[in-house]
Amino acid sequence: MRKTVSLLIILGLIAASCGSKKKAAQKKHSKKGRTAHVTPKPVKTPDKEHERTAEFKPVMVNSxxxxxxxxxxxxQDEMREFGIPASITLAQGILESGSGRGELTLKxxxxxxxxxxxxxxGGMEYHDDDEKGECFRKYNDPYTSYRDHSLFLTSRSRYAPLFDLRxxxxxxWAKGLRKAGYATDPRYPQKLIGLIERYELYRYDDQVLRSxxxxxxLKNTGKQIHVVRRGDTLYSISRRYNTTVDALKRANRLRSDNIAVGQELKIR
Known part of the structure; x- marks a missing residue:
């Protein structure tokens, strides 16, 4: 009888010990399970890729x-600022960029x-054109391209005769651009004129001229006088009108490089 009781006690102790281990194992397993469901931290985008995406901003159009x-x-803003017909700027943009959808323009x-x-x-991109692997200017956004186009025409003496035209x-203007060497295509003027008349781009010139x-x-974009605006310097004005800082100072009897907003400067 005593042997039977002792055996039962031993079996009870063994069962209790196994149950305790099982609960401990379950508790440990449960803890691991909770840890496995923690939301992982997001992967950080590389800085260089982020900067490239943030800086380069093309405009996507469908037609x-x-x-x-x-x-x-x-x-039209460029026309008011520099005296270049909006119709010409738009026609060149359409032709040269493939209406904003050309391979070079998208890049x-x-x-x-x-x-x-x-x-x-500035930025550069190599692209096959008249010759293989020619270097083209690259801009962060299209607006800078439009402004650079205006500066390009106004700062080079070979385009100066264009600004004597109405x-x-x-x-x-279309014929003058070809004559000055803007493009090598002999039909460049006809292509620009065709675009202007097909899409009636001349109406954008009329809107500016009627205002x-x-x-x-526009009167102040001529070669005779310039009204100083915020951000202007004698150097930037001299580049716009293809002259020199010294010539501007002589024409306006300036003793220093200081100019004021609203001041009228003689160009010639």
Missing amino acids: TEEYIRYFAPIA TNNHFGIKCHTGWE TDDYKG PEGRKQ
Whole structure:
């Protein structure tokens, strides 16, 4: 009898010990399970890739009409500022960029096919054009391309005769661009004129010319006088009108390089 009781006690102790181990194992397993469901930290985007995406901002359009609607106001602003017909700027943009959908434009935001040229310190992209692997300017956004187009035409003496034409003479401007060497295609003027007349781009010139403010601004883009605006310097003005700082100072009897907003400067 005593042997039987002792055996039962031993079996009871063994069962209790196994149960305790089982509970401990279950508790440990449960703890691991909770840890496995913790949400992982997101993977950080590499800095260089983030910067590239943040800086380069092309504008995607689906048709020539959409291109015109988007860029016409910008071309008109450039016309008021520099005296280049909006119709010419838009026609060149359409032709040179394939209405914003050309391979080069999508890679560079270059809407006017402007090559690097000596002294260019901005972005660059190599692309096959008249010759293999030519260097083209690259911009962060299309607006910079439009402004650089205006500066390109106003800062080079070979384009100076264009600014003696009437601002609404888009045919004269188209022929003058080809004559000055903007493009090698002998049919370049006809292509620009065809685009202007097909899409009635001349109406954007008319809108600027009919506006009293636009007429006043255009008057000041001539070669005779310039009204100083915020951000202007004698150097930037001299580049715009293809002259020198010393010539501006002599023409306006300036003793220093200081100029004020609203001041009228004689160019010639």
